[in-house]
Amino acid sequence: MAKYCAECSTELVGEAPQCRSCGAVRGDFVYKSRVAAAALAFFTGIFGVHRFYLGQWWGVFYLLFCWTYIPALVAFVEGIVILSTSQKAWNDKYNKGLSLGIEKGGVVIVVPLIFLTIFSIGMLAAIALPAYQDYTRRSQILESHQLAEQLKPLVEDYLQQHQEWPERYSQLAAGDIVIPEMVDSVEINTGAIIVWPASSIGVHGYMMYSPLRYGEGIKWRCTESTVEAKYLPGSCR
Numbered sequence: 168m169a170k171y172c173a174e175c176s177t178e179l180v181g182e183a184p185q186c187r188s189c190g191a192v193r194g195d196f197v198y199k200s201r202v203a204a205a206a207l208a209f210f211t212g213i214f215g216v217h218r219f220y221l222g223q224w225w226g227v228f229y230l231l232f233c234w235t236y237i238p239a240l241v242a243f244v245e246g247i248v249i250l251s252t253s254q255k256a257w258n259d260k261y262n263k264g265l266s267l268g269i270e271k272g273g274v275v276i277v278v279p280l281i282f283l284t285i286f287s288i289g290m291l292a293a294i295a296l297p298a299y300q301d302y303t304r305r306s307q308i309l310e311s312h313q314l315a316e317q318l319k320p321l322v323e324d325y326l327q328q329h330q331e332w333p334e335r336y337s338q339l340a341a342g343d344i345v346i347p348e349m350v351d352s353v354e355i356n357t358g359a360i361i362v363w364p365a366s367s368i369g370v371h372g373y374m375m376y377s378p379l380r381y382g383e384g385i386k387w388r389c390t391e392s393t394v395e396a397k398y399l400p401g402s403c404r
């Protein structure tokens with residue numbers, strides 16, 4: 168069945184994408200966008216999507232080997248090559264020698280890809296940021312723990328010298344102890360060391376290290392701390 172140009176009604180011959188009389192692009196012509204192909208190569212090239220878009224079945228190989236990440240590298244280079252190809256050379260190769268540079272269609276693919284990328288970055292941030300924050304808080308809480316570790320032998324010394332537990336921080340020989348930046352305050356209560364981590368950390372509660380006499384020695388436990396367990400050192404959980 169003969170086809171005719173929608174603009175001038177000249178009969179369309181063969182596979183030519185344009186009317187030979189008025190140059191109008193025929194209605195059934197599927198335009199392959201250079202920008203869209205490059206965008207697909209950059210964002211989804213690991214799965215060979217840009218190859219499928221260009222009607223090339225060997226995109227399957229990208230899909231098969233995507234687990235090696237090598238297709239992503241190949242596609243990235245291909246994306247750059249596609250972008251640096253002139254529109255004329257592109258049309259000769261993929262658009263049956265179309266004489267125009269109609270970039271319509273590209274936006275349809277590029278815009279969703281950009282949104283998809285922004286969405287993915289957002290998702291990653293939503294997962295990574297809280298994990299990073301927890302990590303930071305844990306390391307800041309560690310300063311309280313380390314302070315208590317320094318004070319433990321001082322409490323033990325006091326007990327040996329006075330045969331009773333110290334009641335105040337000032338009773339300890341703590342002249343050399345520097346209170347770390349991430350500690351708000353520290354107190355001693357019947358031998359127990361109570362450290363309040365800095366409120367700026369954003370974690371509530373205190374760290375409590377209680378001494379227990381057993382035989383000749385002393386055992387410490389810090390399981391009565393009220394700081395949320397996930398921020399505590401393993402020995403205090």
Ligand SMILES: [Zn+2]
Pocket residue numbers: 172173174175176177186187188189190191
């Ligand atoms: Zn025509």
